[in-house]
Amino acid sequence: MTTVGLFIALGVVVVAAVLFWVFWTGRKPAEPGCDRGEAAGGAAVVLPPLYLIDRIFAAEDFRFVFTNAPPQVQRLFVEERKALALLWLAETRGKVREAFVLYRRVARRCAGLQFSVEGRIALKYVLIEALALILAALVWLWGPLGARRIVGYSAALAEELAVLAARASVELRSCALRPTATVATNE
Amino acid sequence: MWSVSFVPWWMSNVMLGLLLYRAVRGRFARDYPLFYLYVAAVLVRELVSFYLYFADPGARQIFYWYTEFVLLALGCSIIWEVYGKVLGNYLGAWRIARHLLGIIYVLLSAWVLAATVGGSLSSLGRTTVVLQRNLRCIQALLVLGVVILVAYYTIPVGRNVKGILGGYGAFVGTNLVTLTLRDHLGRQFQLWWQLIDPMMYNIVLLVWCASLWSYQPNPTAEKAVQIEDDYEALARQTEKVMGKARDYLLSVVR
Numbered sequence: 001m002t003t004v005g006l007f008i009a010l011g012v013v014v015v016a017a018v019l020f021w022v023f024w025t026g027r028k029p030a031e032p033g034c035d036r037g038e039a040a041g042g043a044a045v046v047l048p049p050l051y052l053i054d055r056i057f058a059a060e061d062f063r064f065v066f067t068n069a070p071p072q073v074q075r076l077f078v079e080e081r082k083a084l085a086l087l088w089l090a091e092t093r094g095k096v097r098e099a100f101v102l103y104r105r106v107a108r109r110c111a112g113l114q115f116s117v118e119g120r121i122a123l124k125y126v127l128i129e130a131l132a133l134i135l136a137a138l139v140w141l142w143g144p145l146g147a148r149r150i151v152g153y154s155a156a157l158a159e160e161l162a163v164l165a166a167r168a169s170v171e172l173r174s175c176a177l178r179p180t181a182t183v184a185t186n187e
Numbered sequence: 188m189w190s191v192s193f194v195p196w197w198m199s200n201v202m203l204g205l206l207l208y209r210a211v212r213g214r215f216a217r218d219y220p221l222f223y224l225y226v227a228a229v230l231v232r233e234l235v236s237f238y239l240y241f242a243d244p245g246a247r248q249i250f251y252w253y254t255e256f257v258l259l260a261l262g263c264s265i266i267w268e269v270y271g272k273v274l275g276n277y278l279g280a281w282r283i284a285r286h287l288l289g290i291i292y293v294l295l296s297a298w299v300l301a302a303t304v305g306g307s308l309s310s311l312g313r314t315t316v317v318l319q320r321n322l323r324c325i326q327a328l329l330v331l332g333v334v335i336l337v338a339y340y341t342i343p344v345g346r347n348v349k350g351i352l353g354g355y356g357a358f359v360g361t362n363l364v365t366l367t368l369r370d371h372l373g374r375q376f377q378l379w380w381q382l383i384d385p386m387m388y389n390i391v392l393l394v395w396c397a398s399l400w401s402y403q404p405n406p407t408a409e410k411a412v413q414i415e416d417d418y419e420a421l422a423r424q425t426e427k428v429m430g431k432a433r434d435y436l437l438s439v440v441r
Contacts, residue, residue: 007320
Protein backbone atom coordinates (compact mmCIF):
# COMPACT_ATOMS: atom_id res chain seq x y z
CA MET A 1 0.00 0.00 0.00
CA THR A 2 2.88 2.36 0.83
CA THR A 3 4.50 1.64 -2.54
CA VAL A 4 1.21 2.26 -4.33
CA GLY A 5 0.81 5.56 -2.49
CA LEU A 6 4.38 6.58 -3.35
CA PHE A 7 3.95 5.91 -7.04
CA ILE A 8 0.64 7.77 -7.17
CA ALA A 9 2.12 10.67 -5.19
CA LEU A 10 5.08 10.85 -7.60
CA GLY A 11 2.74 10.89 -10.60
CA VAL A 12 0.61 13.66 -9.09
CA VAL A 13 3.67 15.70 -8.09
CA VAL A 14 5.12 15.46 -11.63
CA VAL A 15 1.86 16.58 -13.25
CA ALA A 16 1.43 19.42 -10.73
CA ALA A 17 5.06 20.56 -11.10
CA VAL A 18 4.90 20.55 -14.88
CA LEU A 19 1.56 22.41 -15.03
CA PHE A 20 2.68 24.94 -12.41
CA TRP A 21 5.93 25.60 -14.28
CA VAL A 22 4.18 26.00 -17.65
CA PHE A 23 1.57 28.43 -16.33
CA TRP A 24 3.92 30.32 -14.02
CA THR A 25 6.53 30.93 -16.76
CA GLY A 26 3.69 31.85 -19.09
CA ARG A 27 2.64 34.71 -16.78
CA LYS A 28 6.12 35.88 -15.84
CA PRO A 29 8.75 36.49 -18.50
CA ALA A 30 12.16 35.01 -17.74
CA GLU A 31 14.44 37.37 -15.89
CA PRO A 32 17.60 38.27 -17.71
CA GLY A 33 20.88 37.09 -16.31
CA CYS A 34 23.06 39.34 -14.26
CA ASP A 35 26.25 40.92 -15.29
CA ARG A 36 29.13 41.55 -12.94
CA GLY A 37 27.97 45.06 -12.04
CA GLU A 38 24.52 43.96 -10.98
CA ALA A 39 25.96 41.02 -9.08
CA ALA A 40 28.29 43.33 -7.16
CA GLY A 41 25.52 45.82 -6.38
CA GLY A 42 23.05 43.14 -5.46
CA ALA A 43 25.53 41.60 -3.08
CA ALA A 44 24.79 44.55 -0.81
CA VAL A 45 21.20 43.47 0.02
CA VAL A 46 20.53 44.97 3.42
CA LEU A 47 18.17 43.52 6.02
CA PRO A 48 15.98 45.77 8.17
CA PRO A 49 18.05 47.02 11.16
CA LEU A 50 18.37 44.87 14.29
CA TYR A 51 17.09 47.53 16.70
CA LEU A 52 13.64 47.23 15.10
CA ILE A 53 13.28 43.75 16.61
CA ASP A 54 13.97 45.12 20.09
CA ARG A 55 11.46 47.94 19.60
CA ILE A 56 8.67 45.88 18.06
CA PHE A 57 8.91 42.91 20.41
CA ALA A 58 9.89 44.81 23.57
CA ALA A 59 8.00 43.59 26.63
CA GLU A 60 8.47 46.95 28.46
CA ASP A 61 6.12 48.79 26.07
CA PHE A 62 3.44 46.13 26.59
CA ARG A 63 3.88 46.32 30.38
CA PHE A 64 3.56 50.11 30.32
CA VAL A 65 0.46 50.13 28.12
CA PHE A 66 -1.27 47.32 30.01
CA THR A 67 -0.54 49.02 33.32
CA ASN A 68 -1.50 52.58 32.44
CA ALA A 69 -3.81 52.66 29.42
CA PRO A 70 -7.56 51.97 29.14
CA PRO A 71 -8.71 48.71 27.41
CA GLN A 72 -9.42 50.39 24.02
CA VAL A 73 -5.89 51.76 23.87
CA GLN A 74 -4.50 48.36 24.90
CA ARG A 75 -6.42 46.70 22.06
CA LEU A 76 -5.26 49.33 19.57
CA PHE A 77 -1.67 48.98 20.77
CA VAL A 78 -1.70 45.18 20.36
CA GLU A 79 -3.18 45.47 16.84
CA GLU A 80 -0.64 48.10 15.79
CA ARG A 81 2.27 46.11 17.16
CA LYS A 82 0.99 42.95 15.49
CA ALA A 83 0.81 44.80 12.15
CA LEU A 84 4.34 46.16 12.65
CA ALA A 85 5.69 42.73 13.54
CA LEU A 86 4.09 41.17 10.45
CA LEU A 87 5.40 44.02 8.30
CA TRP A 88 8.91 43.51 9.66
CA LEU A 89 8.69 39.77 8.97
CA ALA A 90 7.45 40.41 5.41
CA GLU A 91 10.25 42.93 4.84
CA THR A 92 12.89 40.50 6.11
CA ARG A 93 11.52 37.67 3.97
CA GLY A 94 11.44 40.01 0.98
CA LYS A 95 15.10 40.96 1.43
CA VAL A 96 16.18 37.33 1.80
CA ARG A 97 14.18 36.42 -1.30
CA GLU A 98 15.79 39.30 -3.21
CA ALA A 99 19.27 38.04 -2.30
CA PHE A 100 18.33 34.49 -3.25
CA VAL A 101 16.79 35.44 -6.62
CA LEU A 102 19.78 37.58 -7.51
CA TYR A 103 22.12 34.79 -6.52
CA ARG A 104 20.34 32.30 -8.82
CA ARG A 105 20.39 34.74 -11.73
CA VAL A 106 24.14 35.12 -11.37
CA ALA A 107 24.79 31.45 -10.67
CA ARG A 108 23.07 30.18 -13.81
CA ARG A 109 25.64 31.98 -15.96
CA CYS A 110 28.52 30.47 -14.08
CA ALA A 111 30.17 27.35 -15.46
CA GLY A 112 31.67 26.25 -12.16
CA LEU A 113 28.60 25.71 -9.98
CA GLN A 114 29.22 23.52 -6.96
CA PHE A 115 26.48 21.13 -5.93
CA SER A 116 27.34 21.41 -2.22
CA VAL A 117 27.19 25.22 -2.25
CA GLU A 118 23.95 25.25 -4.25
CA GLY A 119 22.38 22.67 -1.97
CA ARG A 120 23.45 24.52 1.18
CA ILE A 121 22.09 27.86 0.02
CA ALA A 122 18.80 26.32 -1.15
CA LEU A 123 18.37 24.49 2.17
CA LYS A 124 19.13 27.66 4.19
CA TYR A 125 16.59 29.59 2.17
CA VAL A 126 13.89 26.94 2.74
CA LEU A 127 14.61 26.89 6.50
CA ILE A 128 14.44 30.69 6.75
CA GLU A 129 11.15 30.78 4.86
CA ALA A 130 9.74 28.05 7.11
CA LEU A 131 10.92 29.87 10.26
CA ALA A 132 9.49 33.19 9.06
CA LEU A 133 6.14 31.58 8.20
CA ILE A 134 5.88 29.87 11.59
CA LEU A 135 6.73 33.16 13.34
CA ALA A 136 4.20 35.04 11.23
CA ALA A 137 1.51 32.49 12.13
CA LEU A 138 2.35 32.77 15.84
CA VAL A 139 2.36 36.58 15.72
CA TRP A 140 -0.92 36.64 13.82
CA LEU A 141 -2.57 34.31 16.34
CA TRP A 142 -1.11 35.56 19.62
CA GLY A 143 0.55 38.91 18.87
CA PRO A 144 4.28 39.64 19.20
CA LEU A 145 4.54 39.12 22.95
CA GLY A 146 2.35 36.01 22.90
CA ALA A 147 4.46 34.50 20.13
CA ARG A 148 7.63 35.10 22.14
CA ARG A 149 6.07 33.50 25.23
CA ILE A 150 4.83 30.43 23.38
CA VAL A 151 8.16 29.76 21.74
CA GLY A 152 9.92 30.37 25.06
CA TYR A 153 7.53 27.96 26.81
CA SER A 154 8.00 25.29 24.09
CA ALA A 155 11.76 25.64 24.29
CA ALA A 156 11.70 25.27 28.11
CA LEU A 157 9.44 22.19 27.81
CA ALA A 158 11.72 20.65 25.22
CA GLU A 159 14.71 21.27 27.50
CA GLU A 160 12.91 19.61 30.44
CA LEU A 161 12.03 16.59 28.30
CA ALA A 162 15.64 16.32 27.15
CA VAL A 163 16.85 16.35 30.78
CA LEU A 164 14.29 13.69 31.73
CA ALA A 165 15.27 11.52 28.78
CA ALA A 166 18.95 11.83 29.70
CA ARG A 167 18.21 10.84 33.32
CA ALA A 168 16.08 7.89 32.15
CA SER A 169 18.82 6.59 29.86
CA VAL A 170 21.39 6.84 32.70
CA GLU A 171 19.02 4.85 34.97
CA LEU A 172 18.50 2.20 32.29
CA ARG A 173 22.21 1.82 31.75
CA SER A 174 22.92 1.40 35.46
CA CYS A 175 20.10 -1.23 35.68
CA ALA A 176 21.63 -3.20 32.83
CA LEU A 177 25.09 -3.19 34.47
CA ARG A 178 23.89 -4.23 37.98
CA PRO A 179 24.03 -8.09 38.47
CA THR A 180 20.69 -9.70 39.43
CA ALA A 181 20.63 -10.68 43.16
CA THR A 182 18.27 -13.74 42.72
CA VAL A 183 20.63 -15.57 40.36
CA ALA A 184 23.59 -15.13 42.79
CA THR A 185 21.48 -16.43 45.75
CA ASN A 186 20.25 -19.53 43.86
CA GLU A 187 23.76 -20.52 42.89
CA MET B 188 -13.98 -0.41 -38.25
CA TRP B 189 -16.11 2.64 -37.68
CA SER B 190 -16.96 1.96 -34.05
CA VAL B 191 -17.17 4.99 -31.76
CA SER B 192 -14.29 3.62 -29.68
CA PHE B 193 -12.01 4.17 -32.67
CA VAL B 194 -12.69 7.94 -32.73
CA PRO B 195 -10.08 8.93 -30.10
CA TRP B 196 -7.64 6.55 -31.76
CA TRP B 197 -8.13 8.15 -35.19
CA MET B 198 -7.91 11.62 -33.65
CA SER B 199 -4.51 10.79 -32.15
CA ASN B 200 -3.24 9.43 -35.47
CA VAL B 201 -4.38 12.57 -37.29
CA MET B 202 -2.58 14.75 -34.74
CA LEU B 203 0.59 12.63 -34.96
CA GLY B 204 0.50 13.04 -38.74
CA LEU B 205 -0.11 16.76 -38.39
CA LEU B 206 2.89 17.11 -36.05
CA LEU B 207 5.16 15.40 -38.58
CA TYR B 208 3.71 17.38 -41.49
CA ARG B 209 4.26 20.76 -39.76
CA ALA B 210 7.82 19.79 -38.82
CA VAL B 211 8.72 18.71 -42.35
CA ARG B 212 6.96 21.70 -43.92
CA GLY B 213 8.64 24.15 -41.52
CA ARG B 214 11.98 22.32 -41.85
CA PHE B 215 12.53 22.11 -38.11
CA ALA B 216 12.29 18.34 -37.59
CA ARG B 217 16.10 18.17 -37.47
CA ASP B 218 16.09 20.58 -34.52
CA TYR B 219 14.23 18.04 -32.39
CA PRO B 220 15.28 14.74 -34.03
CA LEU B 221 14.63 12.40 -31.11
CA PHE B 222 11.20 13.88 -30.44
CA TYR B 223 10.10 13.49 -34.07
CA LEU B 224 11.60 10.02 -34.19
CA TYR B 225 9.33 9.17 -31.26
CA VAL B 226 6.29 10.70 -32.98
CA ALA B 227 7.01 8.81 -36.21
CA ALA B 228 7.56 5.56 -34.30
CA VAL B 229 4.22 5.96 -32.46
CA LEU B 230 2.38 6.65 -35.71
CA VAL B 231 3.93 3.65 -37.49
CA ARG B 232 3.20 1.44 -34.48
CA GLU B 233 -0.45 2.52 -34.40
CA LEU B 234 -0.99 1.96 -38.12
CA VAL B 235 0.67 -1.49 -38.08
CA SER B 236 -1.28 -2.32 -34.95
CA PHE B 237 -4.51 -1.33 -36.69
CA TYR B 238 -3.70 -3.60 -39.62
CA LEU B 239 -2.92 -6.53 -37.30
CA TYR B 240 -6.18 -5.92 -35.37
CA PHE B 241 -8.06 -7.27 -38.37
CA ALA B 242 -5.42 -9.47 -39.97
CA ASP B 243 -4.03 -11.30 -36.92
CA PRO B 244 -5.35 -10.21 -33.48
CA GLY B 245 -3.05 -12.65 -31.66
CA ALA B 246 0.08 -11.22 -33.23
CA ARG B 247 -1.18 -7.72 -32.54
CA GLN B 248 -1.09 -8.28 -28.78
CA ILE B 249 2.56 -9.39 -28.87
CA PHE B 250 3.51 -6.66 -31.33
CA TYR B 251 1.85 -4.01 -29.15
CA TRP B 252 3.71 -4.92 -25.95
CA TYR B 253 7.12 -5.30 -27.61
CA THR B 254 6.81 -1.90 -29.32
CA GLU B 255 5.51 -0.36 -26.08
CA PHE B 256 8.93 -0.88 -24.51
CA VAL B 257 10.71 0.48 -27.57
CA LEU B 258 8.54 3.60 -27.27
CA LEU B 259 9.31 3.85 -23.57
CA ALA B 260 13.01 3.88 -24.42
CA LEU B 261 12.39 6.54 -27.09
CA GLY B 262 10.44 8.50 -24.48
CA CYS B 263 13.57 8.58 -22.32
CA SER B 264 15.46 9.95 -25.30
CA ILE B 265 12.92 12.82 -25.53
CA ILE B 266 13.73 13.75 -21.94
CA TRP B 267 17.43 13.52 -22.75
CA GLU B 268 16.92 15.81 -25.74
CA VAL B 269 15.07 18.31 -23.53
CA TYR B 270 17.95 18.25 -21.02
CA GLY B 271 20.36 19.02 -23.85
CA LYS B 272 18.23 21.79 -25.37
CA VAL B 273 17.52 23.50 -22.07
CA LEU B 274 20.79 23.08 -20.20
CA GLY B 275 23.24 22.77 -23.08
CA ASN B 276 24.28 26.43 -22.80
CA TYR B 277 24.26 26.56 -19.02
CA LEU B 278 27.24 24.46 -18.10
CA GLY B 279 26.92 25.06 -14.39
CA ALA B 280 23.30 23.95 -14.33
CA TRP B 281 24.31 20.94 -16.45
CA ARG B 282 26.80 20.01 -13.71
CA ILE B 283 24.07 20.22 -11.09
CA ALA B 284 21.82 18.10 -13.36
CA ARG B 285 24.52 15.40 -13.47
CA HIS B 286 24.60 15.35 -9.67
CA LEU B 287 20.81 15.06 -9.53
CA LEU B 288 20.85 12.26 -12.10
CA GLY B 289 23.53 10.57 -10.00
CA ILE B 290 21.26 10.75 -6.94
CA ILE B 291 18.36 9.28 -8.95
CA TYR B 292 20.65 6.49 -10.13
CA VAL B 293 21.73 5.72 -6.54
CA LEU B 294 18.09 5.68 -5.35
CA LEU B 295 17.10 3.32 -8.16
CA SER B 296 20.06 1.05 -7.45
CA ALA B 297 19.11 0.96 -3.77
CA TRP B 298 15.56 0.05 -4.76
CA VAL B 299 16.72 -2.82 -6.98
CA LEU B 300 19.13 -3.97 -4.27
CA ALA B 301 16.38 -3.90 -1.65
CA ALA B 302 14.15 -5.91 -3.98
CA THR B 303 16.98 -8.42 -4.56
CA VAL B 304 17.76 -8.81 -0.87
CA GLY B 305 14.05 -9.05 -0.09
CA GLY B 306 13.72 -11.78 -2.68
CA SER B 307 11.24 -9.78 -4.67
CA LEU B 308 13.45 -8.84 -7.64
CA SER B 309 11.12 -10.69 -9.94
CA SER B 310 8.26 -8.51 -8.71
CA LEU B 311 9.92 -5.48 -10.31
CA GLY B 312 8.83 -6.89 -13.63
CA ARG B 313 6.34 -9.56 -12.70
CA THR B 314 3.89 -8.27 -15.24
CA THR B 315 4.27 -5.99 -18.21
CA VAL B 316 2.10 -3.43 -16.40
CA VAL B 317 4.48 -3.40 -13.44
CA LEU B 318 7.53 -3.13 -15.70
CA GLN B 319 5.92 -0.28 -17.60
CA ARG B 320 5.04 1.45 -14.33
CA ASN B 321 8.60 1.14 -13.05
CA LEU B 322 10.03 2.57 -16.27
CA ARG B 323 7.51 5.43 -16.12
CA CYS B 324 8.68 6.07 -12.56
CA ILE B 325 12.23 6.59 -13.85
CA GLN B 326 10.96 8.93 -16.55
CA ALA B 327 8.90 10.83 -13.97
CA LEU B 328 11.99 11.41 -11.83
CA LEU B 329 13.96 12.60 -14.86
CA VAL B 330 11.17 15.01 -15.87
CA LEU B 331 10.93 16.31 -12.29
CA GLY B 332 14.68 16.87 -12.26
CA VAL B 333 14.72 19.04 -15.38
CA VAL B 334 11.62 21.01 -14.31
CA ILE B 335 13.18 21.75 -10.90
CA LEU B 336 16.44 22.93 -12.48
CA VAL B 337 14.74 25.10 -15.10
CA ALA B 338 12.42 26.65 -12.51
CA TYR B 339 15.17 27.11 -9.91
CA TYR B 340 17.59 28.89 -12.25
CA THR B 341 14.73 30.58 -14.20
CA ILE B 342 16.30 29.40 -17.43
CA PRO B 343 14.34 30.83 -20.38
CA VAL B 344 12.71 28.16 -22.53
CA GLY B 345 11.07 28.58 -25.94
CA ARG B 346 7.53 27.53 -26.81
CA ASN B 347 8.59 24.35 -28.62
CA VAL B 348 10.64 22.87 -25.79
CA LYS B 349 8.14 24.04 -23.20
CA GLY B 350 5.38 22.24 -25.09
CA ILE B 351 7.42 19.05 -25.47
CA LEU B 352 8.40 18.96 -21.80
CA GLY B 353 5.00 20.09 -20.51
CA GLY B 354 3.06 17.62 -22.62
CA TYR B 355 5.32 14.64 -22.11
CA GLY B 356 5.71 15.36 -18.39
CA ALA B 357 1.94 15.50 -17.88
CA PHE B 358 1.54 12.28 -19.87
CA VAL B 359 4.24 10.46 -17.87
CA GLY B 360 2.74 11.56 -14.54
CA THR B 361 -0.80 10.53 -15.48
CA ASN B 362 0.34 7.26 -16.99
CA LEU B 363 2.29 6.45 -13.81
CA VAL B 364 -0.87 6.94 -11.75
CA THR B 365 -3.09 4.86 -14.07
CA LEU B 366 -0.56 2.02 -14.36
CA THR B 367 -0.20 1.93 -10.56
CA LEU B 368 -3.95 1.78 -10.12
CA ARG B 369 -4.29 -0.85 -12.84
CA ASP B 370 -1.72 -3.04 -11.10
CA HIS B 371 -3.24 -2.47 -7.66
CA LEU B 372 -6.94 -2.72 -8.50
CA GLY B 373 -6.66 -5.22 -11.34
CA ARG B 374 -9.48 -5.82 -13.81
CA GLN B 375 -11.94 -3.47 -12.10
CA PHE B 376 -9.79 -0.52 -13.22
CA GLN B 377 -9.44 -1.80 -16.79
CA LEU B 378 -12.34 0.24 -18.16
CA TRP B 379 -11.13 3.48 -16.55
CA TRP B 380 -7.61 2.76 -17.80
CA GLN B 381 -8.86 2.34 -21.36
CA LEU B 382 -10.76 5.63 -21.00
CA ILE B 383 -8.24 7.87 -19.22
CA ASP B 384 -5.04 6.97 -21.09
CA PRO B 385 -6.27 7.68 -24.64
CA MET B 386 -8.01 10.86 -23.45
CA MET B 387 -4.83 12.09 -21.77
CA TYR B 388 -2.75 11.16 -24.80
CA ASN B 389 -5.02 13.19 -27.09
CA ILE B 390 -4.75 16.20 -24.77
CA VAL B 391 -0.95 15.89 -24.88
CA LEU B 392 -1.01 15.66 -28.68
CA LEU B 393 -3.16 18.81 -28.80
CA VAL B 394 -0.61 20.61 -26.62
CA TRP B 395 2.20 19.42 -28.89
CA CYS B 396 0.36 20.50 -32.05
CA ALA B 397 -0.21 23.96 -30.58
CA SER B 398 3.33 24.45 -29.28
CA LEU B 399 5.08 22.90 -32.29
CA TRP B 400 2.90 24.49 -34.97
CA SER B 401 5.85 26.62 -35.95
CA TYR B 402 9.47 26.76 -35.02
CA GLN B 403 10.30 28.78 -31.93
CA PRO B 404 13.68 27.93 -30.47
CA ASN B 405 14.89 28.72 -26.97
CA PRO B 406 15.91 32.35 -26.40
CA THR B 407 19.58 33.00 -27.17
CA ALA B 408 21.57 31.82 -24.22
CA GLU B 409 23.45 34.42 -22.26
CA LYS B 410 27.16 34.16 -22.74
CA ALA B 411 28.69 31.94 -20.09
CA VAL B 412 30.96 34.11 -18.07
CA GLN B 413 33.97 33.08 -16.14
CA ILE B 414 32.89 34.79 -12.97
CA GLU B 415 34.12 32.07 -10.67
CA ASP B 416 35.57 34.58 -8.21
CA ASP B 417 32.37 36.61 -8.26
CA TYR B 418 30.33 33.40 -7.86
CA GLU B 419 32.24 32.39 -4.75
CA ALA B 420 32.09 35.88 -3.31
CA LEU B 421 28.37 36.15 -4.02
CA ALA B 422 27.72 32.68 -2.56
CA ARG B 423 29.54 33.77 0.62
CA GLN B 424 27.65 37.06 0.71
CA THR B 425 24.30 35.33 0.15
CA GLU B 426 25.02 32.83 2.93
CA LYS B 427 26.00 35.73 5.19
CA VAL B 428 22.71 37.55 4.50
CA MET B 429 20.76 34.35 5.15
CA GLY B 430 22.69 33.64 8.34
CA LYS B 431 21.96 37.16 9.57
CA ALA B 432 18.26 36.83 8.71
CA ARG B 433 18.09 33.52 10.57
CA ASP B 434 19.74 35.10 13.62
CA TYR B 435 17.29 38.04 13.51
CA LEU B 436 14.32 35.67 13.36
CA LEU B 437 15.65 33.54 16.19
CA SER B 438 16.38 36.62 18.32
CA VAL B 439 12.64 37.39 18.25
CA VAL B 440 11.93 34.33 20.34
CA ARG B 441 14.95 34.35 22.63
